[in-house]
Amino acid sequence: MGYADQFAGFKADWLNSWQGMADMLGYVGTALTSNAWPAAMQNDAYISRVWNPEPFEASFAYLMNGTTPGGNIDIGVYTESGEKIIATGATAQVGANQTQFISIVKTVIPSGVLLLALAADTGGVQFMRPNVTTPSFPAGMLAAYGWAQAAASMPLPGSLPDPLIEATASVIPPMFGLIRRWP
Amino acid sequence: MVTAFNEGIGSHRPLILESAQDIMRNTFIRHDDSVDPTGAWPAANRALLVKVRNPRPFTPSHAYVFNGNAVAGNLDIGVYGFTARTQLELLISTGATAQAGISEMQMIALTAPVQLPAGDLVLALSLANTGGRTSKRNTLAALTYYERLIGLAQRESAHPLPASISSVTAPTSGINDPPIFGVMERLF
Numbered sequence: 001m002g003y004a005d006q007f008a009g010f011k012a013d014w015l016n017s018w019q020g021m022a023d024m025l026g027y028v029g030t031a032l033t034s035n036a037w038p039a040a041m042q043n044d045a046y047i048s049r050v051w052n053p054e055p056f057e058a059s060f061a062y063l064m065n066g067t068t069p070g071g072n073i074d075i076g077v078y079t080e081s082g083e084k085i086i087a088t089g090a091t092a093q094v095g096a097n098q099t100q101f102i103s104i105v106k107t108v109i110p111s112g113v114l115l116l117a118l119a120a121d122t123g124g125v126q127f128m129r130p131n132v133t134t135p136s137f138p139a140g141m142l143a144a145y146g147w148a149q150a151a152a153s154m155p156l157p158g159s160l161p162d163p164l165i166e167a168t169a170s171v172i173p174p175m176f177g178l179i180r181r182w183p
Numbered sequence: 184m185v186t187a188f189n190e191g192i193g194s195h196r197p198l199i200l201e202s203a204q205d206i207m208r209n210t211f212i213r214h215d216d217s218v219d220p221t222g223a224w225p226a227a228n229r230a231l232l233v234k235v236r237n238p239r240p241f242t243p244s245h246a247y248v249f250n251g252n253a254v255a256g257n258l259d260i261g262v263y264g265f266t267a268r269t270q271l272e273l274l275i276s277t278g279a280t281a282q283a284g285i286s287e288m289q290m291i292a293l294t295a296p297v298q299l300p301a302g303d304l305v306l307a308l309s310l311a312n313t314g315g316r317t318s319k320r321n322t323l324a325a326l327t328y329y330e331r332l333i334g335l336a337q338r339e340s341a342h343p344l345p346a347s348i349s350s351v352t353a354p355t356s357g358i359n360d361p362p363i364f365g366v367m368e369r370l371f
Contacts, residue, residue: 014332032328064328099328128328182234183269183336183351
């Protein structure tokens with residue numbers, strides 16, 4: 001039993017786009033660093049497959065903004081089959097170097113496999129992501145750990161495009177998700 | 184949310200709730216096993232609040248705090264239950280107690296033990312002045328982006344801990360790392 005497992009409970013009321021990477025690779029504990037949304041992904045969306053162990057009522061979406069936010073973003077969650085559960089809708093990305101919270105209609109997020117989505121309409125705006133260096137982030141890793149890309153998905157559509165496409169290999173994706181925030 | 188492998192094999196769980204448990208069990212926030220004893224209390228009579236999940240009822244016998252490299256005045260450790268999303272009722276607390284023992288784990292017996300229910304609870308620690316220090320987990324990345332994601336909050340004019348709290352606020356920048364404190368059912 002690991003040291004951390006000696007503690008009783010664990011709050012289970014948020015989802016994070018890097019969950020799969022963190023579970024498998026322990027990558028996320030590194031410092032965060034600011035990174036640009038690729039110009040080639042303007043109006044596209046990052047998709048991250050996550051596991052939700054139990055239902056919770058989400059009240060906010062969030063993303064970790066970098067040094068120069070801008071344009072509009074849309075954060076949402078889909079079922080495994082690509083049907084939208086809830087999304088923020090197009091929202092201005094504001095607040096440099098902080099976690100931006102966007103209120104959503106309180107929605108019970110079901111347990112199981114889900115797809116988190118983040119779309120942006122402006123290339124070059126900055127997001128935070130774990131400071132993973134390129135040599136330890138080989139091509140194919142994003143696909144292996146549940147990342148994909150959805151073309152022409154800003155604002156986020158009711159159903160994700162089928163099929164999704166491979167996420168841009170040279171870009172390390174941002175941190176975002178949903179939470180039942182307190183306070 | 185991130186379910187540890189051990190959770191699936193019926194591992195033994197000591198009965199303890201701690202403010203840093205989400206950090207310790209959260210792969211998003213890397214940490215080492217050392218502690219930082221230099222955490223000055225940010226404001227007199229402020230309570231720092233940490234939402235935790237209690238998986239099963241238990242009756243703690245002691246509260247504890249990992250003191251920093253200076254101690255001063257009184258502290259109060261307690262556990263609140265939710266009556267609404269940001270409304271809390273005090274279930275158990277030490278009451279105002281002199282902070283004692285530099286860089287030591289100070290144990291305080293709970294004189295009127297109460298069974299804590301399963302579910303979401305809030306651990307609370309308040310200090311009456313800013314002279315006392317507490318220790319925190321030595322996280323290897325700043326918690327600036329995570330503080331609200333891991334359930335931190337605060338309340339002013341909360342020493343000793345009030346019987347109820349009608350509202351809480353987000354943690355002030357600069358107190359991102361929660362001090363180490365909690366309640367436990369001790370073996371002796």
